[in-house]
Amino acid sequence: MSADEFDPMIERLFSRSPHLPDAALFAAGVETRLDSGSRIRTLALTLAGLVGGVIAVRESLNLNLNLGNGDVRPATHAIQQGVQVATTDLSGALVSGLNQLGLADMSLGSMGGMQLFWLSAGLLIALATAGVMKLSQEG
Amino acid sequence: MAKSLMDLHDVELAALAAAGGRREFGELVRRHGSAVRGLLRRMGAQGAEADDVAQDAFLTAFQRCAEFRGEGTFAAWVKRIAARLYLKRKSRDARYVAEIETEEAAPAVDTPGLVDLDEALKSLSETERMCVSLCHGAGMSHPEIATAMNLPLGTVKSHVKRGLDKLRARLAPEPGQYVPGRDGRSLHVG
Numbered sequence: 001m002s003a004d005e006f007d008p009m010i011e012r013l014f015s016r017s018p019h020l021p022d023a024a025l026f027a028a029g030v031e032t033r034l035d036s037g038s039r040i041r042t043l044a045l046t047l048a049g050l051v052g053g054v055i056a057v058r059e060s061l062n063l064n065l066n067l068g069n070g071d072v073r074p075a076t077h078a079i080q081q082g083v084q085v086a087t088t089d090l091s092g093a094l095v096s097g098l099n100q101l102g103l104a105d106m107s108l109g110s111m112g113g114m115q116l117f118w119l120s121a122g123l124l125i126a127l128a129t130a131g132v133m134k135l136s137q138e139g
Numbered sequence: 140m141a142k143s144l145m146d147l148h149d150v151e152l153a154a155l156a157a158a159g160g161r162r163e164f165g166e167l168v169r170r171h172g173s174a175v176r177g178l179l180r181r182m183g184a185q186g187a188e189a190d191d192v193a194q195d196a197f198l199t200a201f202q203r204c205a206e207f208r209g210e211g212t213f214a215a216w217v218k219r220i221a222a223r224l225y226l227k228r229k230s231r232d233a234r235y236v237a238e239i240e241t242e243e244a245a246p247a248v249d250t251p252g253l254v255d256l257d258e259a260l261k262s263l264s265e266t267e268r269m270c271v272s273l274c275h276g277a278g279m280s281h282p283e284i285a286t287a288m289n290l291p292l293g294t295v296k297s298h299v300k301r302g303l304d305k306l307r308a309r310l311a312p313e314p315g316q317y318v319p320g321r322d323g324r325s326l327h328v329g
Contacts, residue, residue, distance in 0.1 A: 006307045007275075013256040013310075014276040017177035026176065026190060027168040030197045034161050037198070 049129035056125055060118030150209040157204035164201050171214040172197070175221045181260055182272040184225055192228060196221035215278050222277040226269075226287050259309040266290075267302035274299050 020026070144152070144166040156164035175196060179189035200207075200217045207216050260268050269288065273279045281299065285292040 006303065006311060009311070010256075010271075010275050010303065010306060014178075014181070014272075017174040020173040020176060023169065023173050026172045026193070027165055029190075030168045030172070030194050031161065031165045033194060033198055034164070034201060 045129065045132060049126065052125050052129065053122060056118060056122035060115050060122065149213040150207075153204055153207045153209070153213055156201060157207070161201075164197075164204070167213060168197050171217060174214050175217050178218050178272060178276045179221055179225055181257060181268070181276055182222065182225055183265055183268050188228075192225045193221055196224050199224070211278070218277045219279065222273055222279065223287055230289070256306075256310070259306050262309055263302045263305055264298075267298045267305065270295055270298035271302035271306065 144163060147155075147163070147166070149167060149170070152160075152163045152167050156167065172193065176189050176193045179192050180186070184192060196217055199220050203220075207213060260272070263271065266288075270284055273284045273287070274281065279287070281295050282292055284290075284299075285295045288295065290298075
C-alpha cells in the first residue's frame with residue numbers, strides 16, 4: 001500500500017474510537033468537577049462580598065471627616081466637594097425612592113453625610129457582588 | 140416542542156454550554172469523552188492519567204466554550220485541547236525525551252494482519268507515537284506539533300514519516316515483507 005493510500009486509512013482508523021464501557025462514569029466525573037468548581041467560586045465570591053461589606057460598614061462607623069475644614073489642600077478640597085455632591089445626589093435619590101414607596105416620613109436626619117455616603121457605597125458593593133455571583137453561577 | 144438534548148447538534152449544545160448550560164455540556168462529554176480519552180491513550184497516556192487529562196480538557200473546554208465557533212467538529216476541538224494539556228504535563232514531569240536515539244519502542248504484541256491501530260502504535264517510539272497521534276488523531280499541523288513539542292520542524296516531519304512507515308508495515312504489510320512479531324522474531328507476510 002502506498003503512502004497516498006495509507007494516509008487516509010490512518011485518518012479513518014484514528015477517527016474510529018472505541019466506546020469505552022465507563023463513558024457514563026467519566027461524564028459524571030466531569031459534571032461533578034464542574035459543580036464543585038462552581039461551589040468554590042460561589043464561596044470565594046461570598047467571602048469577598050462579606051469582607052467588602054464588613055470593611056464598608058467599619059469605614060462608615062469610624063470615618064469622621066470634617067468636610068467644612070478650610071485647611072485642606074485644593075485637591076483634597078475638590079475630592080471632598082465631589083463626595084458632598086455625590087452624597088447629596090444619593091440622599092436625594094434615596095428620599096425620592098422612599099417617597100415613591102410611601103415611606104416619606106422615615107427619618108434619615110440622624111445620619112451624617114459621610115455615613116450616608118458609605119452606607120450607600122456598601123449597598124452598591126453588595127448589589128455588585130450579588131450581580132457578579134449571579135453571572136458566575138450562570139457562566 | 141422543545142428538542143431533547145440528544146436531538147441537538149454539537150454546535151447547538153456548545154452554544155448553550157457557553158451560556159452556562161452544564162447539562163448541555165454533560166451531553167457533549169457523554170458523546171465525545173471516549174474519543175478524547177482514546178486519543179490520549181494513543182498518545183501514550185496510561186488509563187488513569189489519560190482520564191485525568193481528558194477531564195481537565197473538558198473543564199477547559201467548558202470555560203472556553205464561547206471560543207468554539209463550529210468551524211471544525213467539537214470533538215476535534217477538545218482533542219486539540221487535550222493533546223496540548225497532555226504535552227504540557229509530559230514536559231512538566233520531564234519524562235518526555237526528545238532524542239529518538241534514547242527511546243526504545245515497546246515490543247510488537249500481535250501478529251501482522253490481526254493488529255489494530257492501538258496495538259500497532261505500541262511498536263512506535265514515544266516521540267513517533269506522539270507525533271503521529273497529534274498529526275492524525277488531533278489534526279494538528281507539523282508546525283503546530285513542532286511548537287507544542289518544542290522540536291524542530293524537520294524532526295517532527297521525520298518522526299511522523301518514520302512512525303507512519305512502521306504503522307504501514309504492521310497494518311498493511313506488503314506481500315513478502317518481514318515485520319517484527321511479538322517475540323522480536325521477524326514474521327514473513329505471504
